Amino acid sequence: MAPEFTARFVQSLDKVDAALWDACANPPTLAEEDGERFNPFVAHAFLSALERSGSVGPRTGWSPAHLLVEAAGRLVACAPAYLKTHSLGEYVFDQGWAQAYERAGGAYYPKVQVAAPFTPVTGRRLLVAPDAPEGARAALIGALRGLRKAARASSIHVTYPTRREAEALRDAGFALRAGEQFHFLNNGYASFDDFLNDLSSRKRKSVKRERREALAGGLSIERLVGAEIRPHHWDAFFAFYMDTGARKWGRPYLTRAFFDLIGAATPERILLVMVKQGADYVAGAINFLGDDAIYGRNWGALIERPFLHFEVCYYQAIDYAIRRGYRRVEAGAQGEHKLARGYRPVVTWSAHDFADAGFHAAIGDYCRRERVALEETIVEQEAALPFRKNDKEETI
Incomplete structure (x- = not known):
């Protein structure tokens, strides 16, 4: 029946x-x-x-x-x-x-x-x-x-x-x-350098140069997961998100309360990549973690720096995926420039x-x-x- x-x-x-x-x-x-x-x-x-x-x-x-x-x-x-x-x-x-x-x-x-x-x-x-x-x-x-x-x-x-x-x-x-879209597919790489060795010589040198220049002048990276993410991190990230979102598409979609709620509900599913200049946070990106994939979602920055977006949103996610054994990184919609940085259609x-x-x-x-x-x-x-x-x- x-x-x-x-x-x-x-x-x-x-x-x-x-x-x-x-x-x-x-x-x-x-x-x-x-x-x-x-x-x-x-x-x-x-x-x-x-x-x-x-x-x-x-x-x-x-x-x-x-x-x-x-x-x-x-x-x-x-x-x-x-x-x-x-x-x-x-x-x-x-x-x-x-x-x-x-x-x-x-x-x-x-x-x-x-x-x-x-x-x-x-x-x-x-x-x-x-x-x-x-x-x-x-x-x-x-x-x-x-x-x-x-x-x-x-x-x-x-x-x-x-x-x-x-x-x-x-x-x-x-x-x-x-x-x-354009995704990074982890072909069993042992390290970021192992991934770089899979690129042509010219592209490998280009990625290394971009990573150096992105963090020149004393910038540093913090990767935060779970309980490591505190309210002041969300405050800083939301400021980046609002500034970049307002300039890019007029009205950012997510409210400040959303980040508190999702951070409390699923802290183990969030990777926050933050950039510091001295004691101050100046840029950051939020990634969500599946079982098999890292999903890059929102980013923002209060400073202009060549290649900083690539470092924070693409290379940091690739490095984390390789270290933790994720199969791929999905870095959002559009962006053919990702192809030159190891992402595939x-x-x-x-x-x-x-x-x-x-x-x-x-x-x-x-x-x-x-x-x-x-x-x-x-x-x-x-x-x-x-x-x-x-x-x-x-x-x-």
């Missing part, structure tokens, strides 16, 4: 027991092809900290509408979902689609966004428990369409799902869009579903043509990688 699923949505993650959510989001047993063994950005602690700190909510244009699917009274699947009134903080850019939709006389917003807010990191988005009855994922996808209809939203956007999820969404009728995915059949077909055609162009770009990027050994990774 087929199980009977029921679906509902909640407007606050505090209404969901953390252990029940995390049993779907980060189960202790997960097949490697299903995603990261632990992804901090779909954990209850991270998503709840965003809400409780005011970083997301109706005021910010991210109204939580998390989906819960139950069978026999038990939570078997869920999804971090939001009703959006803009397209900011997603890193999969659909503003052109919004303009075209509205020129045709439609209202693009609200839209349903399934995502880890402000976080361009691939991870599971259709959070199905490993022991869920067959059909739970299909029920969750159906619930997404039900939410779209109930909210009178134009569309559903699932950003940075795993490849397996992207394929399931494609099979359910979603248009599949490909993008790219990796395909990312998003899935999109529009209520308007004609517009949905047009978006599907656009995404297919975009994927062809991306494939050609990645071939060119792979050919130009700075590695002495031409051991390329499969990316698409």
